Amino acid sequence: MILLVPADVLHPRRVDEHFAPEAKAARAVGLEVALVDHDALARPGGAEEAVRRVRGSGSAVYRGWMLTADRYADFAEALLRRGVVVRTSAEQYRRAHELPEWYADLAEVTPRSVWTVGADRGAFDRARVELGGGPAVLRDYCKSMKHHWDEAAYIPDLADADAAWAVAARFRELRDEDMVGGFVLRRFEELAAAEVRTWWVDGECLLVGAHPDTPDELPAGFDLGGAGPLVAGLGVPFVTADFARRADGVWRLVEVGDGQVSDRPRTLGPDEFLSALAKR
The missing domain is CATH 3.30.470 (D-amino Acid Aminotransferase; Chain A, domain 1)
Incomplete structure (x- = not known):
């Protein structure tokens, strides 16, 4: 098995410092380690450039920074053209x-959730009404802004339409181009x-x-x-x-x-x- 890890931005022949301990441990248990360019990988059309240093063939696991499902699909396809198959398919990654x-x-073991396609107010209000009144936590398909809890994550009462939208609008502003899919509203549980x-x-x-x-x-x-x-x-x-x-x-x-x-x-x-x- 090949472990794919991000290269250091300033020293592209080295492992990114955050993942260096895992790369060292992988070599110690007999795994091959290959470097990928995360910046290229995160860019539409950049997958081929990202995997140019990957050698060998066989099964691979990625350990690196977050990718959108679309960029991961590009990654998997570029690797396959080099004879490398990621153990997690693009469909499984999105799942x-x-x-x-x-x-x-x-659903039976997690807070009740509803979501939108897109990030406009009309879709948000429909989701808000569907979930009903009371407190909720806001996120998108992949990530919350829990470190901005009061301004962009926690909604005290979904029945207060303007206050709820203020949180959603701030969330959308902070996530900006990194926002994935749409809004997700989850029933708050203490x-x-x-x-x-x-x-x-x-x-x-x-x-x-x-x-x-x-x-x-x-x-x-x-x-x-x-x-x-x-x-x-x-x-x-x-x-x-x-x-x-x-x-x-x-x-x-x-x-x-x-x-x-x-x-x-x-x-x-x-x-x-x-x-x-x-x-x-």
Whole structure:
């Protein structure tokens, strides 16, 4: 298996510093490491340039910065022309990366959600009315702005149309050209502890650790419960699922992500991480 990692922007023959520990650990367990140009990869039409240093053939896994589903599809096609097959197909990547693709299969263990196609007010208001009154959390198909909680993420009451739209408009402004798909409104649920990030390979949960935002906080008593078969049923080779305990003690699914572009907390060592990945 080949591990594909981003090259350093200033030193293109070196691994990006953020992923260097994983590249080192990959070599230690016998994996080949190849560099890709993330800036080219993120640019429409740049995939061929991005993979020009990839040599060899066979199966590959990407560990790098987030890509849109369209750019990932270009990436997979460019690699295939070089005889390299990514273990996660473009369809599977979109299934894990965009909430509307995974929500139906996991609806029973995650907050109720509705979404729009596009980012105009009319579509937002229709979604707002569909979800009903009360508090909600706003995001797009791939990402929230939780670090701008009061101004661009949390809506205290969906029944207040103008106040809700003010949050949505600020979210749209901050995401700008990076906004994916449309608005997603999720019913707000009070959480009682930090999130847990779980790592799944071929439908099996291989690692449980802290969330990268709270690397030193791993809540006790985590229990997958009925969510395990649902996550496994997504059919994505390498996926992450983030959980948090609700105020009533129930563990709830907060987010799903493609494992290739999900960040690893510093408290989860690269050796343990890559060893788990290489075994599959």
